[in-house]
Amino acid sequence: MKTISNRQFIFILIIFVTSTADILLPSITVGVSGRDAWLSIIGAAIIGSIIIYIQAKLAVNFPGRFLPEYANTLLGPYLGTLLVILYLLFLVIIILGIISELMHITSTVFLRETPEIIFTLFIAMSAGYAVYLGIEVIARVVEFAFIPGILIRLGIIFLVFSDLEVQRFLPILEQGIAPVLQGTFRIIGWFGEGIIVLFLSHHVKEIGKIAGQMVMAIWFIAFLALLGSLTIGNFGPYLAAYITFPLFEMVRIVELGGIQGLDAVIMTFWYSATLFKVVVLLYIIVITLQNFTKQKNKNTYVIPLVLIFTVLPVSLFAEMSNTIEFLESTWPGFALTYELIIPTVLLLLTFINKNIRGETYNEGRN
Numbered sequence: 001m002k003t004i005s006n007r008q009f010i011f012i013l014i015i016f017v018t019s020t021a022d023i024l025l026p027s028i029t030v031g032v033s034g035r036d037a038w039l040s041i042i043g044a045a046i047i048g049s050i051i052i053y054i055q056a057k058l059a060v061n062f063p064g065r066f067l068p069e070y071a072n073t074l075l076g077p078y079l080g081t082l083l084v085i086l087y088l089l090f091l092v093i094i095i096l097g098i099i100s101e102l103m104h105i106t107s108t109v110f111l112r113e114t115p116e117i118i119f120t121l122f123i124a125m126s127a128g129y130a131v132y133l134g135i136e137v138i139a140r141v142v143e144f145a146f147i148p149g150i151l152i153r154l155g156i157i158f159l160v161f162s163d164l165e166v167q168r169f170l171p172i173l174e175q176g177i178a179p180v181l182q183g184t185f186r187i188i189g190w191f192g193e194g195i196i197v198l199f200l201s202h203h204v205k206e207i208g209k210i211a212g213q214m215v216m217a218i219w220f221i222a223f224l225a226l227l228g229s230l231t232i233g234n235f236g237p238y239l240a241a242y243i244t245f246p247l248f249e250m251v252r253i254v255e256l257g258g259i260q261g262l263d264a265v266i267m268t269f270w271y272s273a274t275l276f277k278v279v280v281l282l283y284i285i286v287i288t289l290q291n292f293t294k295q296k297n298k299n300t301y302v303i304p305l306v307l308i309f310t311v312l313p314v315s316l317f318a319e320m321s322n323t324i325e326f327l328e329s330t331w332p333g334f335a336l337t338y339e340l341i342i343p344t345v346l347l348l349l350t351f352i353n354k355n356i357r358g359e360t361y362n363e364g365r366n
Helices: 006-060 067-110 116-133 135-159 178-191 193-203 207-228 231-235 237-242 246-252 263-293 298-316 320-355
Strands: none
Touching: 006 135, 006 178, 006 193, 006 207, 006 263, 006 320, 067 116, 067 193, 067 263, 067 298, 067 320, 116 135, 116 263, 116 298, 135 207, 135 263, 178 193, 178 207, 178 320, 193 207, 193 263, 193 320, 263 298
């Protein structure tokens, strides 16, 4: 059912990517690229544009259908089923990592005495309720909150400009191009998260126009990420690399009319945006399971998944170091496999089937 506009989907994409990239991406990038982290972001945006375009073109070839529906068409029943299972595992791992990130940041920075299971229960239950309400409600909430959220983010960044020291970004390429490329590889997974288009394309009203719009969204995301790299100008490349949550520390130094504590404001918006990312992932998992099992009611899976995502983050990512290690070492290659390599293979198969074998893929839904 085509129930969300292209604008709503682009807003969803931007918040989906930036919500988690804002917090840990600066320290992860600076840790490798140093003062040239901003160059790594530009490199990631260039490669990300290609990845996003491939993902969008694959979705455009199957109007009214999403990946779990046409996987069997391209790969046959056995390989198609295997692919759907692998993507389910991929999505589950992402959502576990995000909930653990929320859990650790909340318990480390704000509510240090509260048991972590309380955080995960709140996150999972809130996401489950949003999924129960449906994608239309989710999209409308995002559309309503997007502009105020961006303006507040830009306003806070503007307030720290006076504390920036431009010389901390110099000299450029002091260690050569290798650290920049390493930094690009580490963060490219975030810029490929447009993979959600393969699971939400059947909801988008004008899917044929989405490719160019998604590429433009990636560059807007890159702009926001570049603003996040301003932590180098505040703390210097060495200190910024060792601060786990540099964005929060940067906001804490802001003083507006003698009032401090603006980190609570950015925390509120960041928490809401990251919770929204959990909502989108949970929704995708639910509808994929619904299609996989031919279940008529998607809400059958909501409560069991809420329980799973309450318990597993606490046991699998007990320490923040586990989350950071996963993002630095495992995530880049893992993400590229599902965000670039598999979609590229599927797009090539689609091209062969349509242009050599003469097959056509009619719209599956209205």
